[in-house]
Amino acid sequence: MWPVSRRWDPALRHAHRMTARATILPPVGAPFTARLLSWSVTADRTAQTRRTLQATLAPGTRQALDGVTVQGGYLQLDVGFDYLDGSQELVPQGLFRLDSEDAERPDGGLAAQGYGREKVVADDKFLAPRTEPANSSALDLIETLLTESVPTATVHRRTTRDAAVPRTTWERERWEAIDGTDASLARSIGVEVWADGRGQFVITAVPTLADPPVWTVDEGPGGVLIKASRSSSTEGVNNIIVAVGDGANGSTPVGPLIVRDTDPTSPTRVDGPFGRRPRFYSSPLLTTLAQADTAARSLLANSLGLASGLSFSAVPNPALEPGDVVLVKTGGPAELHIIDKITLSSTGAMTCETRSTKADDGGTT
Incomplete structure (x- = not known):
C-alpha cells in the first residue's frame, strides 16, 4: 500500500471527493498537466505488464513530439482525495508509456492508452543470445537487465533473497529472463519484479497471507464494501511442488526438492480429499537445495491461494497495490485476502479480485 497520511482512511469512509x-511527459519539451475527461487503470500482479491505462483528455490537448505522442511520450497519473477544505492528497497510479492515441472530431477529446514500464523492458529484446558468467548475483542481474532498457529507472530491493547464478544464456526475451517464466531470475529466488506508480522498479518477495493486512474492507456505517461474490476453482492449483536444478548449463543437477501443502486446516492438503496435484518446476538457475526450497515454497504459496477467491467492489482506495493483504468482513468471520487485481476508474466503484486459501510454509522432503 502506498504510504498515506492519517487523514486518508477516515476521509475515505466519510467525506471526500x-x-x-x-x-x-513528452519526448521534446517540458512536462505539462492535461485536463482529464475520464480514466481507468487496471493493476494486475498476474500480468507481465502490471498497469494499463485508458484515458480521455480534453479537446485541444497538445499533441506531437512536444505533447501527447506515441513516439516516446508518457503520462503520469495521480489519483486521490480532495479533503473538501482546500487540500488534496494524491497517490501515483502509474507512469504509462503511451502506445495509442485517437483524437475524435469534433471536440470528442483525445483517447490514449498506456502501459507500465515492464512493457518497455519486454519490448527491448536481446539482439543476440545473452550469456552471463557464473557466480553473478541474481538481484544484481535483475537490476542490470532493467536499467539497460530504462537507464533512468530506480530499482528498489525490498527483499534480501539472493543467490549466485550459474553461467546462463537467454535467447531473445529480456523480460522472461527477469520474471514470469520457470527459467527467470526472479522465480529462481522466489521474488517478483514490477513497476510501481512512479515507474520505479520494485523487487519483492512473493506475497503471502502471513503478511500484515493494510486495510479493512467492511460493511455497515463507515464501511467501504459495496458488493462481494465468492468463487472457487481448481485451475492452476497445485499442492505439491517438485523443484529441480536441471544442470542444463553445465552445473551439477540439484534435487528433486519436494514441497507439500501439509497444513492440517488447508482444504488442499496433500493427505485430504483434494488429492495430490503436483507441479514440476525445472530451472538451470537452481544450483543448491536451499535455493530450490525457496523457489518451491514461493510457487506453492502463489498456487494454493488460487483455490478460493473473493471479488468485491468498494469505495475507491487509490493507495492499494496488488499483493496487499486486506482484512474482509462480510458478516461472518473476518478473512484475510491477497489482492491480485485492482480496477480503478473515474466513473464508479473500485473492483478487486483476491485469493484467500491459506498456505503454510509447506513440508519438505
Missing part, C-alpha cells in the same frame, strides 16, 4: 491529475 475523488480527484485525478494527468501529467504529460
Whole structure:
C-alpha cells in the first residue's frame, strides 16, 4: 500500500471527493498537466505488464513530439482525495508509456492508452543470445537487465533473497529472463519484479497471507464494501511442488526438492480429499537445495491461494497495490485476502479480485 497520511482512511469512509491529475511527459519539451475527461487503470500482479491505462483528455490537448505522442511520450497519473477544505492528497497510479492515441472530431477529446514500464523492458529484446558468467548475483542481474532498457529507472530491493547464478544464456526475451517464466531470475529466488506508480522498479518477495493486512474492507456505517461474490476453482492449483536444478548449463543437477501443502486446516492438503496435484518446476538457475526450497515454497504459496477467491467492489482506495493483504468482513468471520487485481476508474466503484486459501510454509522432503 502506498504510504498515506492519517487523514486518508477516515476521509475515505466519510467525506471526500475523488480527484485525478494527468501529467504529460513528452519526448521534446517540458512536462505539462492535461485536463482529464475520464480514466481507468487496471493493476494486475498476474500480468507481465502490471498497469494499463485508458484515458480521455480534453479537446485541444497538445499533441506531437512536444505533447501527447506515441513516439516516446508518457503520462503520469495521480489519483486521490480532495479533503473538501482546500487540500488534496494524491497517490501515483502509474507512469504509462503511451502506445495509442485517437483524437475524435469534433471536440470528442483525445483517447490514449498506456502501459507500465515492464512493457518497455519486454519490448527491448536481446539482439543476440545473452550469456552471463557464473557466480553473478541474481538481484544484481535483475537490476542490470532493467536499467539497460530504462537507464533512468530506480530499482528498489525490498527483499534480501539472493543467490549466485550459474553461467546462463537467454535467447531473445529480456523480460522472461527477469520474471514470469520457470527459467527467470526472479522465480529462481522466489521474488517478483514490477513497476510501481512512479515507474520505479520494485523487487519483492512473493506475497503471502502471513503478511500484515493494510486495510479493512467492511460493511455497515463507515464501511467501504459495496458488493462481494465468492468463487472457487481448481485451475492452476497445485499442492505439491517438485523443484529441480536441471544442470542444463553445465552445473551439477540439484534435487528433486519436494514441497507439500501439509497444513492440517488447508482444504488442499496433500493427505485430504483434494488429492495430490503436483507441479514440476525445472530451472538451470537452481544450483543448491536451499535455493530450490525457496523457489518451491514461493510457487506453492502463489498456487494454493488460487483455490478460493473473493471479488468485491468498494469505495475507491487509490493507495492499494496488488499483493496487499486486506482484512474482509462480510458478516461472518473476518478473512484475510491477497489482492491480485485492482480496477480503478473515474466513473464508479473500485473492483478487486483476491485469493484467500491459506498456505503454510509447506513440508519438505
